Amino acid sequence: MATCNPGKQDFFDTMIPLVRPMATRLTVDEDFLLAIVAFEDSWGQDAHNKKLHNIFGLTKAGGNNLAFSSYQACVDYWERNYGAKVKGIQDLEKFIAAMKEIGYNSVNPSYYSTFRDVYRSVRAYKSACKVK
């Protein structure tokens, strides 16, 4: 049973206003996008990504994380690069298939099964934090 805490509350308070408009535009379940952010940005707690405004773990050639001028710039970049590939997806397994197709993590075979768990955590904490 998940219990809301200040870190998780802050995550939803910060990320939902960023992610929800994109999810609406793409008609995709916003919890998929929140799960990517939770996974790639350690629930918004990664100090380095925070400095870079990089909530999706996006990289530049060479492998280091990209720096954005704002969180919104990062969201816009993600949508430009991947939005068309996930558009209209409401089913978790179809979303995972799209991520595989994109090559979001082409190294670790366990990434996507962990992603399922992160997604379930997002749903549980969202409910516990009474997020609308």
Next chain:
Amino acid sequence: MRLAIALLAGLCLANFANADASPDRQWLRERIAHMTPVKGAYRNSQYGFTVPALPGIHAYRAAAPAPNHGVLYVLGDHRTITVSAEFDAADYGSTKAQLDHILAGMSAGSVDRSAITLDGRPAEQTVFRAGDAVTKVVAQRRDERDGILYELDLTTTPGNQAEDWALFDKVIAGFKSKPLLR
């Protein structure tokens, strides 16, 4: 002369097409799709680790702008080593729980596990066979910040097990954790 050149070109094309359609080449093409070659040692500043280059072995990481979680070494057909890291966003909370999750995802069933050290810190490893593949997994949760999960996987065949284990041991021995970025 023109006819001979045309026949030769056709023959070359046919051979290339046949080679291209072979299952192994297909496997490699799919395995490294969306990846980019890594030259020399692999360093990951986001998740704080490095692993060495293996002489004569091609290595790859995810191509930008996808996240950079780790490195894939291609040892041969259907034989790979992967070294990767993630934040513990699913709250596994321990190396044991992390390995439980990995093994469940691989449908490994009940397998023997043993303690190992990875860069001087406690880790767990296991070996199991599924069909024609032999898989060895090393897991370690780094208890820093909210947790970082390191996972090293070897997939090989019984026939290549000895040589590939030696390479995997080199990767394990060369794995070094680094301070996390601030």
